[in-house]
Amino acid sequence: MRISELAAASGVAVPTIKYYLREGLLPPGRATSATQASYDESHLQRLRLVRSLVEVGGLPLAKVRAVLDVLADPAPAPYTAVSDALAALPPYVVETPPFVRATSALDEIGLAYDPTSSAIAQLEAALAGLEAAGRPLDAAALGRYAAQIMVIARREVDAVEAQRDPEVPAELADVVEDIVLGTILVEPVILALRRLIHAALFRERHQGDSAAGDQKPAASR
Amino acid sequence: MRISELAAASGVAVPTIKYYLREGLLPPGRATSATQASYDESHLQRLRLVRSLVEVGGLPLAKVRAVLDVLADPAPAPYTAVSDALAALPPYVVETPPFVRATSALDEIGLAYDPTSSAIAQLEAALAGLEAAGRPLDAAALGRYAAQIMVIARREVDAVEAQRDPEVPAELADVVEDIVLGTILVEPVILALRRLIHAALFRERHQGDSAAGDQKPAASR
Known part of the structure:
Protein backbone atom coordinates (compact mmCIF):
# COMPACT_ATOMS: atom_id res chain seq x y z
CA MET A 1 0.00 0.00 0.00
CA ARG A 2 1.05 3.62 -0.46
CA ILE A 3 1.92 5.93 2.41
CA SER A 4 -1.51 7.61 2.17
CA GLU A 5 -3.18 4.21 2.45
CA LEU A 6 -0.95 3.32 5.39
CA ALA A 7 -2.05 6.58 7.03
CA ALA A 8 -5.72 5.80 6.43
CA ALA A 9 -5.39 2.24 7.75
CA SER A 10 -3.47 3.23 10.87
CA GLY A 11 -5.07 6.56 11.71
CA VAL A 12 -1.57 8.09 11.87
CA ALA A 13 -1.05 11.25 9.78
CA VAL A 14 1.35 11.12 6.80
CA PRO A 15 3.79 13.71 8.27
CA THR A 16 4.01 11.66 11.48
CA ILE A 17 4.69 8.48 9.45
CA LYS A 18 7.43 10.33 7.56
CA TYR A 19 8.92 11.46 10.85
CA TYR A 20 8.96 7.88 12.17
CA LEU A 21 10.63 6.74 8.92
CA ARG A 22 13.34 9.40 9.27
CA GLU A 23 13.88 8.47 12.91
CA GLY A 24 14.16 4.80 12.03
CA LEU A 25 11.18 3.80 14.17
CA LEU A 26 9.51 2.41 11.06
CA PRO A 27 11.54 0.43 8.50
CA PRO A 28 11.60 1.89 4.96
CA GLY A 29 9.06 0.65 2.42
CA ARG A 30 9.96 -1.11 -0.82
CA ALA A 31 10.85 1.62 -3.37
CA THR A 32 8.48 1.56 -6.35
CA SER A 33 9.80 4.74 -8.01
CA ALA A 34 12.19 7.56 -7.18
CA THR A 35 9.63 9.22 -4.95
CA GLN A 36 7.25 6.43 -3.95
CA ALA A 37 7.45 3.37 -1.77
CA SER A 38 5.13 0.52 -0.96
CA TYR A 39 4.26 -0.59 2.57
CA ASP A 40 2.81 -3.85 3.84
CA GLU A 41 1.06 -5.38 6.82
CA SER A 42 4.31 -5.44 8.82
CA HIS A 43 4.55 -1.65 8.52
CA LEU A 44 0.97 -1.27 9.70
CA GLN A 45 1.63 -3.48 12.72
CA ARG A 46 4.82 -1.66 13.63
CA LEU A 47 3.04 1.68 13.29
CA ARG A 48 0.30 0.54 15.68
CA LEU A 49 2.92 -0.61 18.16
CA VAL A 50 4.76 2.73 18.06
CA ARG A 51 1.49 4.66 18.49
CA SER A 52 0.44 2.55 21.45
CA LEU A 53 3.78 2.97 23.15
CA VAL A 54 3.67 6.74 22.63
CA GLU A 55 0.02 7.49 23.26
CA VAL A 56 -1.06 4.92 25.81
CA MET B 1 11.10 24.39 64.87
CA ARG B 2 13.30 26.51 62.63
CA ILE B 3 13.50 26.07 58.87
CA SER B 4 16.81 24.18 59.19
CA GLU B 5 15.18 21.79 61.65
CA LEU B 6 12.20 21.38 59.32
CA ALA B 7 14.66 20.52 56.54
CA ALA B 8 16.43 17.95 58.71
CA ALA B 9 13.17 16.35 59.85
CA SER B 10 11.68 16.16 56.34
CA GLY B 11 14.78 15.45 54.28
CA VAL B 12 13.82 18.38 52.02
CA ALA B 13 16.57 20.96 51.40
CA VAL B 14 16.11 24.49 52.77
CA PRO B 15 16.09 26.17 49.29
CA THR B 16 13.33 23.78 48.19
CA ILE B 17 11.31 24.58 51.32
CA LYS B 18 11.73 28.30 50.60
CA TYR B 19 10.57 27.72 47.04
CA TYR B 20 7.45 25.89 48.28
CA LEU B 21 6.77 28.77 50.71
CA ARG B 22 7.03 31.34 47.90
CA GLU B 23 4.76 29.25 45.68
CA GLY B 24 2.20 28.91 48.46
CA LEU B 25 2.45 25.11 48.57
CA LEU B 26 3.49 25.36 52.22
CA PRO B 27 1.75 27.85 54.55
CA PRO B 28 4.02 30.47 56.16
CA GLY B 29 5.45 29.78 59.60
CA ARG B 30 4.78 31.92 62.68
CA ALA B 31 7.14 34.92 62.51
CA THR B 32 9.52 34.98 65.49
CA SER B 33 11.65 37.89 64.27
CA ALA B 34 12.03 39.99 61.15
CA THR B 35 13.99 37.21 59.43
CA GLN B 36 12.96 34.04 61.26
CA ALA B 37 9.83 31.94 61.50
CA SER B 38 8.82 28.92 63.47
CA TYR B 39 7.28 25.79 61.92
CA ASP B 40 5.29 23.00 63.52
CA GLU B 41 4.15 19.43 62.93
CA SER B 42 1.52 20.60 60.42
CA HIS B 43 4.27 22.07 58.22
CA LEU B 44 6.22 18.82 58.39
CA GLN B 45 3.15 16.83 57.35
CA ARG B 46 2.33 19.17 54.50
CA LEU B 47 5.93 19.03 53.30
CA ARG B 48 5.85 15.22 53.26
CA LEU B 49 2.61 15.32 51.30
CA VAL B 50 4.04 17.72 48.68
CA ARG B 51 7.22 15.61 48.32
CA SER B 52 5.24 12.41 47.87
CA LEU B 53 3.00 13.95 45.25
CA VAL B 54 6.02 15.29 43.35
CA GLU B 55 8.46 12.41 43.71
CA VAL B 56 6.31 9.33 43.83
Whole structure:
Protein backbone atom coordinates (compact mmCIF):
# COMPACT_ATOMS: atom_id res chain seq x y z
CA MET A 1 0.00 0.00 0.00
CA ARG A 2 1.05 3.62 -0.46
CA ILE A 3 1.92 5.93 2.41
CA SER A 4 -1.51 7.61 2.17
CA GLU A 5 -3.18 4.21 2.45
CA LEU A 6 -0.95 3.32 5.39
CA ALA A 7 -2.05 6.58 7.03
CA ALA A 8 -5.72 5.80 6.43
CA ALA A 9 -5.39 2.24 7.75
CA SER A 10 -3.47 3.23 10.87
CA GLY A 11 -5.07 6.56 11.71
CA VAL A 12 -1.57 8.09 11.87
CA ALA A 13 -1.05 11.25 9.78
CA VAL A 14 1.35 11.12 6.80
CA PRO A 15 3.79 13.71 8.27
CA THR A 16 4.01 11.66 11.48
CA ILE A 17 4.69 8.48 9.45
CA LYS A 18 7.43 10.33 7.56
CA TYR A 19 8.92 11.46 10.85
CA TYR A 20 8.96 7.88 12.17
CA LEU A 21 10.63 6.74 8.92
CA ARG A 22 13.34 9.40 9.27
CA GLU A 23 13.88 8.47 12.91
CA GLY A 24 14.16 4.80 12.03
CA LEU A 25 11.18 3.80 14.17
CA LEU A 26 9.51 2.41 11.06
CA PRO A 27 11.54 0.43 8.50
CA PRO A 28 11.60 1.89 4.96
CA GLY A 29 9.06 0.65 2.42
CA ARG A 30 9.96 -1.11 -0.82
CA ALA A 31 10.85 1.62 -3.37
CA THR A 32 8.48 1.56 -6.35
CA SER A 33 9.80 4.74 -8.01
CA ALA A 34 12.19 7.56 -7.18
CA THR A 35 9.63 9.22 -4.95
CA GLN A 36 7.25 6.43 -3.95
CA ALA A 37 7.45 3.37 -1.77
CA SER A 38 5.13 0.52 -0.96
CA TYR A 39 4.26 -0.59 2.57
CA ASP A 40 2.81 -3.85 3.84
CA GLU A 41 1.06 -5.38 6.82
CA SER A 42 4.31 -5.44 8.82
CA HIS A 43 4.55 -1.65 8.52
CA LEU A 44 0.97 -1.27 9.70
CA GLN A 45 1.63 -3.48 12.72
CA ARG A 46 4.82 -1.66 13.63
CA LEU A 47 3.04 1.68 13.29
CA ARG A 48 0.30 0.54 15.68
CA LEU A 49 2.92 -0.61 18.16
CA VAL A 50 4.76 2.73 18.06
CA ARG A 51 1.49 4.66 18.49
CA SER A 52 0.44 2.55 21.45
CA LEU A 53 3.78 2.97 23.15
CA VAL A 54 3.67 6.74 22.63
CA GLU A 55 0.02 7.49 23.26
CA VAL A 56 -1.06 4.92 25.81
CA GLY A 57 2.30 4.11 27.34
CA GLY A 58 3.47 7.72 27.34
CA LEU A 59 6.97 6.67 26.23
CA PRO A 60 9.33 9.29 24.85
CA LEU A 61 10.63 8.36 21.38
CA ALA A 62 14.10 7.46 22.68
CA LYS A 63 12.49 4.83 24.90
CA VAL A 64 10.25 3.61 22.07
CA ARG A 65 13.45 3.01 20.16
CA ALA A 66 14.94 1.06 23.08
CA VAL A 67 11.87 -1.20 23.18
CA LEU A 68 11.96 -1.69 19.40
CA ASP A 69 15.67 -2.52 19.55
CA VAL A 70 14.96 -5.31 22.02
CA LEU A 71 12.14 -6.62 19.80
CA ALA A 72 14.39 -6.47 16.71
CA ASP A 73 17.27 -8.26 18.33
CA PRO A 74 16.11 -10.07 21.44
CA ALA A 75 18.68 -11.59 23.76
CA PRO A 76 19.02 -15.30 22.99
CA ALA A 77 17.32 -16.49 26.19
CA PRO A 78 13.61 -15.67 26.41
CA TYR A 79 13.73 -14.64 30.06
CA THR A 80 16.56 -12.19 29.46
CA ALA A 81 14.80 -10.74 26.42
CA VAL A 82 11.66 -10.07 28.45
CA SER A 83 13.65 -8.49 31.28
CA ASP A 84 15.49 -6.26 28.83
CA ALA A 85 12.25 -5.13 27.21
CA LEU A 86 10.50 -4.42 30.52
CA ALA A 87 13.53 -2.44 31.69
CA ALA A 88 13.03 -0.09 28.72
CA LEU A 89 9.52 0.85 29.89
CA PRO A 90 8.64 3.83 32.13
CA PRO A 91 8.58 4.97 34.87
CA TYR A 92 12.24 5.88 34.97
CA VAL A 93 13.05 5.94 38.63
CA VAL A 94 16.31 7.46 39.74
CA GLU A 95 16.72 5.52 42.95
CA THR A 96 20.16 4.11 43.55
CA PRO A 97 20.86 0.67 44.98
CA PRO A 98 20.81 -0.98 47.42
CA PHE A 99 17.03 -1.29 47.29
CA VAL A 100 16.73 -2.54 50.83
CA ARG A 101 13.03 -1.89 51.41
CA ALA A 102 12.01 -3.61 48.19
CA THR A 103 14.30 -6.62 48.33
CA SER A 104 13.77 -7.37 52.02
CA ALA A 105 9.98 -7.20 51.62
CA LEU A 106 10.09 -9.44 48.52
CA ASP A 107 12.34 -11.90 50.33
CA GLU A 108 9.89 -11.95 53.22
CA ILE A 109 6.89 -12.69 50.99
CA GLY A 110 8.89 -15.26 49.04
CA LEU A 111 8.68 -13.74 45.58
CA ALA A 112 11.67 -14.56 43.35
CA TYR A 113 13.03 -11.55 41.50
CA ASP A 114 15.86 -10.34 39.32
CA PRO A 115 17.73 -7.78 41.48
CA THR A 116 18.65 -5.72 38.40
CA SER A 117 15.01 -5.34 37.28
CA SER A 118 13.80 -1.77 36.91
CA ALA A 119 10.65 -2.80 38.80
CA ILE A 120 12.77 -3.21 41.94
CA ALA A 121 13.87 0.45 41.75
CA GLN A 122 10.25 1.45 41.14
CA LEU A 123 9.06 -0.56 44.14
CA GLU A 124 11.81 0.92 46.33
CA ALA A 125 10.79 4.47 45.36
CA ALA A 126 7.12 3.75 46.06
CA LEU A 127 7.82 2.15 49.46
CA ALA A 128 10.12 5.06 50.40
CA GLY A 129 7.40 7.53 49.37
CA LEU A 130 4.76 5.77 51.47
CA GLU A 131 7.13 5.76 54.43
CA ALA A 132 7.89 9.48 53.98
CA ALA A 133 4.17 10.22 53.85
CA GLY A 134 3.70 8.45 57.19
CA ARG A 135 1.90 5.50 55.56
CA PRO A 136 4.49 2.71 55.53
CA LEU A 137 3.48 -0.52 53.80
CA ASP A 138 4.87 -3.57 55.58
CA ALA A 139 5.75 -6.92 54.03
CA ALA A 140 2.45 -8.47 55.17
CA ALA A 141 0.45 -5.77 53.36
CA LEU A 142 2.68 -6.09 50.30
CA GLY A 143 2.07 -9.85 50.38
CA ARG A 144 -1.70 -9.29 50.31
CA TYR A 145 -1.32 -7.10 47.21
CA ALA A 146 0.96 -9.69 45.63
CA ALA A 147 -1.56 -12.50 46.21
CA GLN A 148 -4.26 -10.65 44.29
CA ILE A 149 -1.92 -9.54 41.53
CA MET A 150 -0.65 -13.10 41.16
CA VAL A 151 -4.20 -14.13 40.16
CA ILE A 152 -4.28 -11.35 37.53
CA ALA A 153 -0.76 -12.03 36.20
CA ARG A 154 -1.19 -15.79 35.99
CA ARG A 155 -4.35 -15.35 33.92
CA GLU A 156 -2.52 -12.92 31.63
CA VAL A 157 0.46 -15.20 31.06
CA ASP A 158 -1.87 -18.17 30.48
CA ALA A 159 -3.81 -16.16 27.88
CA VAL A 160 -0.62 -15.30 25.97
CA GLU A 161 0.39 -18.95 25.89
CA ALA A 162 -3.11 -20.25 25.04
CA GLN A 163 -3.21 -18.12 21.88
CA ARG A 164 -0.21 -19.96 20.49
CA ASP A 165 -0.38 -23.09 18.41
CA PRO A 166 1.83 -25.51 20.37
CA GLU A 167 2.94 -27.09 17.07
CA VAL A 168 4.43 -23.83 15.86
CA PRO A 169 7.47 -22.65 17.82
CA ALA A 170 6.77 -19.06 18.84
CA GLU A 171 9.02 -16.40 17.43
CA LEU A 172 10.82 -14.91 20.39
CA ALA A 173 10.11 -11.38 19.18
CA ASP A 174 6.36 -12.16 19.18
CA VAL A 175 6.44 -13.45 22.75
CA VAL A 176 8.36 -10.40 23.92
CA GLU A 177 6.00 -8.09 22.04
CA ASP A 178 2.98 -9.76 23.68
CA ILE A 179 4.43 -9.29 27.14
CA VAL A 180 5.61 -5.71 26.58
CA LEU A 181 2.30 -4.61 25.07
CA GLY A 182 0.32 -6.54 27.66
CA THR A 183 2.33 -4.89 30.41
CA ILE A 184 2.21 -1.33 29.24
CA LEU A 185 -1.24 -1.16 27.67
CA VAL A 186 -3.07 -2.91 30.50
CA GLU A 187 -1.46 -0.86 33.30
CA PRO A 188 -3.77 2.15 32.80
CA VAL A 189 -6.79 -0.19 32.69
CA ILE A 190 -5.88 -1.57 36.12
CA LEU A 191 -5.31 1.88 37.62
CA ALA A 192 -8.50 3.33 36.14
CA LEU A 193 -10.56 0.41 37.48
CA ARG A 194 -9.05 0.83 40.95
CA ARG A 195 -9.95 4.54 41.00
CA LEU A 196 -13.47 3.87 39.75
CA ILE A 197 -13.96 1.13 42.33
CA HIS A 198 -12.60 3.35 45.14
CA ALA A 199 -15.08 6.04 44.14
CA ALA A 200 -17.94 3.52 43.91
CA LEU A 201 -17.16 2.03 47.35
CA PHE A 202 -16.82 5.48 48.87
CA ARG A 203 -20.11 6.58 47.38
CA GLU A 204 -21.83 3.39 48.57
CA ARG A 205 -20.65 3.94 52.14
CA HIS A 206 -21.27 7.67 52.32
CA GLN A 207 -24.47 7.79 50.35
CA GLY A 208 -26.69 10.40 51.89
CA ASP A 209 -23.83 11.97 53.90
CA SER A 210 -24.34 15.64 53.42
CA ALA A 211 -22.68 18.49 55.26
CA ALA A 212 -24.21 21.88 55.99
CA GLY A 213 -24.52 23.99 52.89
CA ASP A 214 -24.90 21.02 50.60
CA GLN A 215 -28.46 21.06 49.36
CA LYS A 216 -28.72 17.82 47.42
CA PRO A 217 -27.86 14.39 48.76
CA ALA A 218 -24.56 13.19 47.35
CA ALA A 219 -26.25 10.17 45.79
CA SER A 220 -28.21 12.30 43.36
CA ARG A 221 -25.10 13.81 41.80
CA MET B 1 11.10 24.39 64.87
CA ARG B 2 13.30 26.51 62.63
CA ILE B 3 13.50 26.07 58.87
CA SER B 4 16.81 24.18 59.19
CA GLU B 5 15.18 21.79 61.65
CA LEU B 6 12.20 21.38 59.32
CA ALA B 7 14.66 20.52 56.54
CA ALA B 8 16.43 17.95 58.71
CA ALA B 9 13.17 16.35 59.85
CA SER B 10 11.68 16.16 56.34
CA GLY B 11 14.78 15.45 54.28
CA VAL B 12 13.82 18.38 52.02
CA ALA B 13 16.57 20.96 51.40
CA VAL B 14 16.11 24.49 52.77
CA PRO B 15 16.09 26.17 49.29
CA THR B 16 13.33 23.78 48.19
CA ILE B 17 11.31 24.58 51.32
CA LYS B 18 11.73 28.30 50.60
CA TYR B 19 10.57 27.72 47.04
CA TYR B 20 7.45 25.89 48.28
CA LEU B 21 6.77 28.77 50.71
CA ARG B 22 7.03 31.34 47.90
CA GLU B 23 4.76 29.25 45.68
CA GLY B 24 2.20 28.91 48.46
CA LEU B 25 2.45 25.11 48.57
CA LEU B 26 3.49 25.36 52.22
CA PRO B 27 1.75 27.85 54.55
CA PRO B 28 4.02 30.47 56.16
CA GLY B 29 5.45 29.78 59.60
CA ARG B 30 4.78 31.92 62.68
CA ALA B 31 7.14 34.92 62.51
CA THR B 32 9.52 34.98 65.49
CA SER B 33 11.65 37.89 64.27
CA ALA B 34 12.03 39.99 61.15
CA THR B 35 13.99 37.21 59.43
CA GLN B 36 12.96 34.04 61.26
CA ALA B 37 9.83 31.94 61.50
CA SER B 38 8.82 28.92 63.47
CA TYR B 39 7.28 25.79 61.92
CA ASP B 40 5.29 23.00 63.52
CA GLU B 41 4.15 19.43 62.93
CA SER B 42 1.52 20.60 60.42
CA HIS B 43 4.27 22.07 58.22
CA LEU B 44 6.22 18.82 58.39
CA GLN B 45 3.15 16.83 57.35
CA ARG B 46 2.33 19.17 54.50
CA LEU B 47 5.93 19.03 53.30
CA ARG B 48 5.85 15.22 53.26
CA LEU B 49 2.61 15.32 51.30
CA VAL B 50 4.04 17.72 48.68
CA ARG B 51 7.22 15.61 48.32
CA SER B 52 5.24 12.41 47.87
CA LEU B 53 3.00 13.95 45.25
CA VAL B 54 6.02 15.29 43.35
CA GLU B 55 8.46 12.41 43.71
CA VAL B 56 6.31 9.33 43.83
CA GLY B 57 3.21 10.62 42.10
CA GLY B 58 5.20 12.53 39.49
CA LEU B 59 2.79 15.47 39.69
CA PRO B 60 3.84 18.82 38.25
CA LEU B 61 3.61 21.64 40.83
CA ALA B 62 0.46 23.11 39.26
CA LYS B 63 -1.31 19.80 39.85
CA VAL B 64 0.09 19.54 43.38
CA ARG B 65 -1.55 22.91 43.99
CA ALA B 66 -4.86 21.63 42.59
CA VAL B 67 -4.78 18.65 44.95
CA LEU B 68 -3.88 20.89 47.93
CA ASP B 69 -6.71 23.27 47.03
CA VAL B 70 -9.20 20.41 47.20
CA LEU B 71 -7.76 19.33 50.56
CA ALA B 72 -7.89 22.91 51.90
CA ASP B 73 -11.45 23.50 50.84
CA PRO B 74 -13.18 20.21 50.13
CA ALA B 75 -16.59 20.22 48.51
CA PRO B 76 -19.28 19.90 51.19
CA ALA B 77 -20.28 16.33 50.28
CA PRO B 78 -17.59 13.71 50.90
CA TYR B 79 -18.15 11.86 47.66
CA THR B 80 -17.81 15.01 45.59
CA ALA B 81 -14.66 16.01 47.48
CA VAL B 82 -13.04 12.67 46.73
CA SER B 83 -14.02 12.85 43.06
CA ASP B 84 -12.61 16.36 42.79
CA ALA B 85 -9.32 15.31 44.36
CA LEU B 86 -8.94 12.21 42.20
CA ALA B 87 -9.65 14.28 39.10
CA ALA B 88 -6.61 16.43 39.94
CA LEU B 89 -4.28 13.41 39.75
CA PRO B 90 -2.37 12.25 36.65
CA PRO B 91 -2.48 10.84 34.02
CA TYR B 92 -4.03 13.73 32.14
CA VAL B 93 -5.75 12.08 29.24
CA VAL B 94 -6.95 14.22 26.38
CA GLU B 95 -9.71 11.95 25.15
CA THR B 96 -12.97 13.69 24.40
CA PRO B 97 -16.40 12.31 25.27
CA PRO B 98 -18.43 10.28 24.57
CA PHE B 99 -16.40 7.51 26.20
CA VAL B 100 -18.35 4.74 24.55
CA ARG B 101 -15.89 1.87 25.03
CA ALA B 102 -15.43 2.60 28.73
CA THR B 103 -19.02 3.31 29.68
CA SER B 104 -20.55 0.43 27.74
CA ALA B 105 -18.05 -2.05 29.24
CA LEU B 106 -18.67 -0.71 32.76
CA ASP B 107 -22.43 -0.91 32.21
CA GLU B 108 -22.03 -4.50 31.07
CA ILE B 109 -20.03 -5.52 34.14
CA GLY B 110 -22.40 -3.61 36.40
CA LEU B 111 -19.96 -1.18 37.99
CA ALA B 112 -21.54 2.13 39.01
CA TYR B 113 -19.50 5.17 37.98
CA ASP B 114 -19.51 8.93 37.78
CA PRO B 115 -19.50 9.70 34.03
CA THR B 116 -17.48 12.88 34.62
CA SER B 117 -14.67 11.04 36.44
CA SER B 118 -11.21 11.43 34.93
CA ALA B 119 -10.77 7.66 35.34
CA ILE B 120 -13.41 7.15 32.63
CA ALA B 121 -11.32 9.13 30.13
CA GLN B 122 -8.26 7.17 31.21
CA LEU B 123 -10.06 3.85 30.74
CA GLU B 124 -11.37 4.94 27.33
CA ALA B 125 -7.83 5.84 26.17
CA ALA B 126 -6.45 2.53 27.41
CA LEU B 127 -9.20 0.46 25.75
CA ALA B 128 -8.77 2.41 22.49
CA GLY B 129 -5.00 1.79 22.62
CA LEU B 130 -5.46 -1.95 23.15
CA GLU B 131 -7.89 -2.04 20.24
CA ALA B 132 -5.46 -0.13 18.01
CA ALA B 133 -2.69 -2.55 18.95
CA GLY B 134 -4.88 -5.46 17.83
CA ARG B 135 -5.39 -6.65 21.43
CA PRO B 136 -8.93 -5.56 22.28
CA LEU B 137 -10.11 -6.17 25.84
CA ASP B 138 -13.78 -7.15 25.97
CA ALA B 139 -16.22 -6.53 28.83
CA ALA B 140 -15.80 -10.09 30.13
CA ALA B 141 -12.03 -9.66 30.43
CA LEU B 142 -12.50 -6.23 32.03
CA GLY B 143 -14.91 -7.83 34.49
CA ARG B 144 -12.27 -10.37 35.51
CA TYR B 145 -9.82 -7.56 36.23
CA ALA B 146 -12.50 -5.66 38.14
CA ALA B 147 -13.28 -8.69 40.34
CA GLN B 148 -9.66 -8.92 41.50
CA ILE B 149 -9.26 -5.19 41.93
CA MET B 150 -12.48 -5.08 43.96
CA VAL B 151 -10.79 -7.35 46.54
CA ILE B 152 -7.80 -4.98 46.70
CA ALA B 153 -9.89 -1.79 46.83
CA ARG B 154 -12.33 -3.08 49.45
CA ARG B 155 -9.43 -3.98 51.76
CA GLU B 156 -7.92 -0.51 51.22
CA VAL B 157 -11.14 1.35 51.99
CA ASP B 158 -11.75 -0.88 55.04
CA ALA B 159 -8.23 -0.09 56.30
CA VAL B 160 -8.81 3.66 56.01
CA GLU B 161 -12.04 3.39 57.96
CA ALA B 162 -10.65 0.96 60.57
CA GLN B 163 -7.93 3.46 61.52
CA ARG B 164 -10.55 5.98 62.57
CA ASP B 165 -12.05 6.22 66.01
CA PRO B 166 -15.80 5.90 65.30
CA GLU B 167 -16.48 8.28 68.23
CA VAL B 168 -14.54 11.08 66.57
CA PRO B 169 -16.13 12.44 63.41
CA ALA B 170 -13.45 12.35 60.73
CA GLU B 171 -12.33 15.65 59.33
CA LEU B 172 -13.32 15.57 55.69
CA ALA B 173 -9.89 16.84 54.64
CA ASP B 174 -8.27 13.87 56.42
CA VAL B 175 -10.49 11.35 54.66
CA VAL B 176 -9.79 12.93 51.30
CA GLU B 177 -6.07 13.05 52.04
CA ASP B 178 -6.11 9.34 52.95
CA ILE B 179 -7.80 8.42 49.71
CA VAL B 180 -5.68 10.65 47.50
CA LEU B 181 -2.42 9.48 49.05
CA GLY B 182 -3.58 5.88 49.11
CA THR B 183 -4.49 6.14 45.44
CA ILE B 184 -1.40 7.82 44.12
CA LEU B 185 1.29 6.31 46.34
CA VAL B 186 0.11 2.72 46.05
CA GLU B 187 -0.32 2.76 42.25
CA PRO B 188 3.41 2.26 41.53
CA VAL B 189 3.50 -0.56 44.11
CA ILE B 190 0.78 -2.42 42.23
CA LEU B 191 2.42 -1.92 38.84
CA ALA B 192 5.88 -2.92 40.11
CA LEU B 193 4.49 -6.09 41.68
CA ARG B 194 2.70 -7.01 38.45
CA ARG B 195 5.91 -6.62 36.43
CA LEU B 196 7.93 -8.62 38.95
CA ILE B 197 5.32 -11.38 39.00
CA HIS B 198 5.16 -11.46 35.18
CA ALA B 199 8.94 -11.88 35.08
CA ALA B 200 8.84 -14.58 37.79
CA LEU B 201 6.09 -16.55 36.01
CA PHE B 202 7.89 -16.23 32.69
CA ARG B 203 11.15 -17.40 34.21
CA GLU B 204 9.40 -20.32 35.93
CA ARG B 205 7.86 -21.50 32.65
CA HIS B 206 10.88 -20.98 30.44
CA GLN B 207 13.51 -22.11 32.87
CA GLY B 208 16.15 -23.93 30.93
CA ASP B 209 14.95 -22.62 27.55
CA SER B 210 18.07 -21.63 25.75
CA ALA B 211 18.50 -20.66 22.15
CA ALA B 212 21.56 -21.28 20.00
CA GLY B 213 24.45 -19.10 21.03
CA ASP B 214 23.30 -18.79 24.60
CA GLN B 215 25.83 -20.65 26.70
CA LYS B 216 24.28 -20.58 30.14
CA PRO B 217 20.78 -21.73 30.99
CA ALA B 218 18.50 -18.73 31.60
CA ALA B 219 17.84 -19.87 35.15
CA SER B 220 21.42 -19.19 36.21
CA ARG B 221 21.26 -15.53 35.35
